Amino acid sequence: MSVLVLADHDLGVLSPATARIVSAASTLGPVDLLVVADDAAAIAQSAASLSGVDKVLTLKGYLVADSLATQLSTLAVRYHYVVASAGSVGKDVVPRLAATLDLMPVTDVVKILGPTSFERPIYAGNAVQTVTDTQDKHLLTLRASAFRPAAGGNAAPIEALDGSVQAVARLLSSDRTESDTADLATAQIVVGGGIALGSAENFQLVENLAKKLGAAVGATRAAVDAGYAPNDWQVGQTGKIIAPDLYIAIGISGALQHLAGIQGAKKIVAINTDPEAPLVKLADIALIGDLFEIIPQLTAELDRLGVKR
Amino acid sequence: MKILVAIKRVVDHNVRIRVRPDGTGVETAGVRMSMNPFCKHAVEAAVQLSEAGHGDEIVIVSIGPKVANDVILTALAMGAHRGILIETDAELETLAIAKLLAKVVEEEQPDIVLLGKQAVDDDSNHVGQMLAALADRPQATFASEIKVVGAGLEVSREVDSGRQTLSLPMPAIVTADLRLNTPRNAALPMVMKARSKPLAVRPVAEFGVDLAPRLTVEKISPPAERVAGKTVASVTELAAFIADDVAQMEAL
Numbered sequence: 381m382s383v384l385v386l387a388d389h390d391l392g393v394l395s396p397a398t399a400r401i402v403s404a405a406s407t408l409g410p411v412d413l414l415v416v417a418d419d420a421a422a423i424a425q426s427a428a429s430l431s432g433v434d435k436v437l438t439l440k441g442y443l444v445a446d447s448l449a450t451q452l453s454t455l456a457v458r459y460h461y462v463v464a465s466a467g468s469v470g471k472d473v474v475p476r477l478a479a480t481l482d483l484m485p486v487t488d489v490v491k492i493l494g495p496t497s498f499e500r501p502i503y504a505g506n507a508v509q510t511v512t513d514t515q516d517k518h519l520l521t522l523r524a525s526a527f528r529p530a531a532g533g534n535a536a537p538i539e540a541l542d543g544s545v546q547a548v549a550r551l552l553s554s555d556r557t558e559s560d561t562a563d564l565a566t567a568q569i570v571v572g573g574g575i576a577l578g579s580a581e582n583f584q585l586v587e588n589l590a591k592k593l594g595a596a597v598g599a600t601r602a603a604v605d606a607g608y609a610p611n612d613w614q615v616g617q618t619g620k621i622i623a624p625d626l627y628i629a630i631g632i633s634g635a636l637q638h639l640a641g642i643q644g645a646k647k648i649v650a651i652n653t654d655p656e657a658p659l660v661k662l663a664d665i666a667l668i669g670d671l672f673e674i675i676p677q678l679t680a681e682l683d684r685l686g687v688k689r
Numbered sequence: 690m691k692i693l694v695a696i697k698r699v700v701d702h703n704v705r706i707r708v709r710p711d712g713t714g715v716e717t718a719g720v721r722m723s724m725n726p727f728c729k730h731a732v733e734a735a736v737q738l739s740e741a742g743h744g745d746e747i748v749i750v751s752i753g754p755k756v757a758n759d760v761i762l763t764a765l766a767m768g769a770h771r772g773i774l775i776e777t778d779a780e781l782e783t784l785a786i787a788k789l790l791a792k793v794v795e796e797e798q799p800d801i802v803l804l805g806k807q808a809v810d811d812d813s814n815h816v817g818q819m820l821a822a823l824a825d826r827p828q829a830t831f832a833s834e835i836k837v838v839g840a841g842l843e844v845s846r847e848v849d850s851g852r853q854t855l856s857l858p859m860p861a862i863v864t865a866d867l868r869l870n871t872p873r874n875a876a877l878p879m880v881m882k883a884r885s886k887p888l889a890v891r892p893v894a895e896f897g898v899d900l901a902p903r904l905t906v907e908k909i910s911p912p913a914e915r916v917a918g919k920t921v922a923s924v925t926e927l928a929a930f931i932a933d934d935v936a937q938m939e940a941l
Binding site: 388390391444445446449467468469471472473474475476477478479480482483484485486487488497501502503504505506507508509510511512513514515547548549550551552553554555556557565568569593601604605610611612617618620625626628636637643647648649651655660661662663664665666667668674677678681682684685687689 | 700702703705706708715727782783784787806807809810811812813814815816817818819820821822823827828829830831833843846847848849850851852853854855856857858866867868902903904905906907908909910911912915916917918919920921922923924925926927928929930931932934935938
């Protein structure tokens with residue numbers, strides 16, 4: 381059963397999510413990893429090193445849904461599975477590809493139970509659906525955070541494909557968040573901040589703690605809407621879904637939609653003034669108090685303990 | 690210019706849902722239902738485009754049981770002009786929904802189709818993209834800003850790395866994200882007026898679409914429960930917990 385995986389990349393670098401998608405997809409069959417980019421060479425090199433990859437395919441093009449779905453529909457003929465991460469590219473292109481091929485996709489998969497059996501969360505993670513897909517071809521998006529990454533050390537062959545397709549939609553500009561913190565969707569530790577931070581300046585408390593721990597920074601929808609944090613830091617039903625080993629929630633009460641994004645976290649720490657906040661109830665460890673007093677003390681204490689990553 | 694908005698009636702997003710013990714689904718009997726929040730942003734976007742002189746007619750379409758008329762009325766009260774309910778009691782897959790909407794697009798020939806990016810019940814996030822494929826139109830998903838520029842649209846999208854702006858010719862399909870706008874609450878006179886706006890109820894069979902499901906839902910289960918945690922009294926204890934957890938973390 382052959383598998384085509386669409387690689388995620390950004391700024392000429394393979395996204396850490398791809399290693400996780402490859403490891404999950406390789407349980408379905410041998411994986412061909414497709415890199416679609418204007419300049420795919422460097423990305424293809426790191427893609428080829430992932431264990432479980434049979435072959436890396438490169439295609440000149442751009443990750444805009446209309447042209448990408450057309451390209452993928454041509455390639456899909458050769459495969460039993462087409463798999464992408466449930467990130468903004470996979471969500472954009474896989475349903476379009478599915479309708480083109482007259483197939484029903486299975487998206488946001490968090491567990492592969494067998495070749496045709498998958499688990500996916502619904503109702504913001506408050507229920508889990510077990511789905512059997514007996515169509516002759518399977519189109520999947522997987523939540524990267526739910527799977528362990530593939531190891532490196534492979535040296536799969538790289539093959540360039542022809543077939544550039546003109547997109548109808550044109551990319552005019554990209555505004556990206558300048559940040560040296562870790563990738564949110566795949567980070568081992570995430571520090572999240574809520575509306576209680578009160579301002580973009582204060583939100584730096586969260587960012588500084590994250591830097592100390594080598595963690596990614598997350599935010600609630602309220603904090604993003606208030607302008608304290610950029611939109612791509614939003615964690616929740618409509619933002620990013622995370623499953624770190626450790627999530628530290630600062631000043632977050634825990635709206636249903638935010639909890640949807642963090643349920644996969646192994647350990648949750650909450651710092652909040654309200655002992656009745658849903659996130660405090662959900663946390664493994666909670667400290668009740670004023671975050672503006674606690675965070676500097678915590679940072680100092682972690683320093684004293686020599687915690688550094 | 691004509692704008693078509695497709696909306697869905699779902700369990701209200703503030704309701705804490707309950708999974709039926711027999712695994713057949715989520716309890717919906719006696720539960721408050723309302724318009725999917727993302728669909729509200731799509732309706733609001735259409736009304737704002739119309740108010741800015743870009744939409745002569747806003748048509749609302751929903752697919753569901755007779756009672757789904759209530760969400761169409763909400764959209765009409767927000768400022769849309771007429772509604773279509775494709776009536777069915779069956780729970781349809783997103784591909785079937787997209788095929789029905791493609792028929793409506795064929796009939797109505799809208800310049801813009803707006804949808805919510807996902808419905809908060811099944812969280813699929815499929816229909817806009819599928820409709821774009823079936824209608825062979827360009828798409829801009831997860832929109833946080835829509836501008837009409839000449840004969841096309843400029844749409845800012847929320848993506849993993851931040852924001853991205855696409856230019857696409859009309860006719861086009863756009864799916865709404867939460868930061869696109871703040872949906873209005875219709876004033877009472879608008880709610881009254883909505884009742885006199887045209888609302889066509891059409892049986893699903895009229896569209897001649899194969900609605901047979903492709904996937905089998907074996908069961909719906911509640912998520913794994915988390916073990917109850919504890920509250921610590923001091924920063925020292927908290928720091929020790931974090932330090933311990935970090936030390937045990939498997940290196941990737």
